[in-house]
Amino acid sequence: MNSDKKGLNTTCTHVGELEDKAFKGAVSPLYMSTSYQFDDVEVKRYPRYFNTPNQEALCKKMAALEHTEAALIFGSGMAAISTALMTFLQAGDHVVLQQTIYGGTYHLAVSQFERFGIEYSFTNGWEVEDFEKEIKSNTKVLYLETPSNPLLTITDIKGVADLAKKKGILSMIDNTFASPVNQTPTDFGIDVVVHSATKYMGGHSDICAGVVAASQENMDKVFQTGICFGGSLSDYTVWLLERSLKTMAIRVRAQNENAMKMAEYLESNQDVDNVYYPGLKNHPGHALAKSQMRGFGGMLSFELNPEIDASLFFKELQLIKPSMSLAGIESTMLSPTQTSHALMSPEDRAKQGIKDSLIRFSLGIEEIEDLVEDIEQAIANVKPMTVSV
Known part of the structure; x- marks a missing residue:
């Protein structure tokens, strides 16, 4: 289904759904297999490669919701965040992180980045100028979160995105608190969007998942990191998440x-x-x-x-x-x-x-x-x- 100009509820309900060709059921069928044929097929499917039928379908829905070309589903919000950050950072690079961010993201930076040779700075606030003050010659990523967890600070999305583009830096946002219902950051120029899909996307306190959404070019890079880190999601949870998104x-x-x-x-x-x-x-x-x-x-x-x-x-x-x-x-x-x-x-x-x-x-x-x-x-x-x- 083409998601262009479809309403939000229509997108939540129909984009990326799988057709039940065998029995014509109203909901997407669930494919639980972890082993698929490799010869004489267009796609060699394997769960860790994010390309089982249910994974592919849900990724299309996520991309449509975030107004991006592509998306990938992960086993948790932190799996999505860490995979995305480690895709665009390597030894010798520097990342600027907003001061008011989720505690798990903060812990990832302070406990892991140094041993990978990655430098990081936290802003002194959440204004655009606070990000600009921390940029160095080796800065590769500006990371923001708005509304922030837990104090609901608000950062100028377009302002940070414009700053990143001016400096040739990638911009990344945690959009969990807003959800794509309330905010679509790529409309303001953000490069990469991450979510804990455990939250509003799942919405029933019974699913743990994460999302990364971006251009096809950037998602191809995230994919290469993702298949190495192995943070894929079981197809049963993928199916449950697709069900939950219909009412998001x-x-x-x-x-x-x-x-x-x-x-x-x-x-x-x-x-x-x-x-x-x-x-x-x-x-x-x-x-x-x-x-x-x-x-x-x-x-x-x-x-x-x-x-x-x-x-x-x-x-x-x-x-x-x-x-x-x-x-x-x-x-x-x-x-x-x-x-x-x-x-x-x-x-x-x-x-x-x-x-x-x-x-x-x-x-x-x-x-x-x-x-x-x-x-x-x-x-x-x-x-x-x-x-x-």
């Missing part, structure tokens, strides 16, 4: 709506000190987010007042799950210092503004009134009582 646009738009309402509620709550959500007009990146996003996303972060013990607050939640990961249809909360950014040092977390009291909130699709009620009862149960004299 509907799910994400519902989560966008819930997150906006929740951010406004938390902002007005006297027991909450700070709320981080780009949909709020007082968010420093609001105008920029509005110019490059179609929706503000289903993620937000907030800080309770100091007298409220966040660890006790988690224990009192009855509907919202204190759970790792994000973007499922069920609402979840976590402490970044204990989970997503636990591998960072306290000093480096402080540089990003990640406090121990910070709570990351992934909005699901429940009724907003039920979520608000759960938060209010949890706060009431842990809030110190005021004793009148």
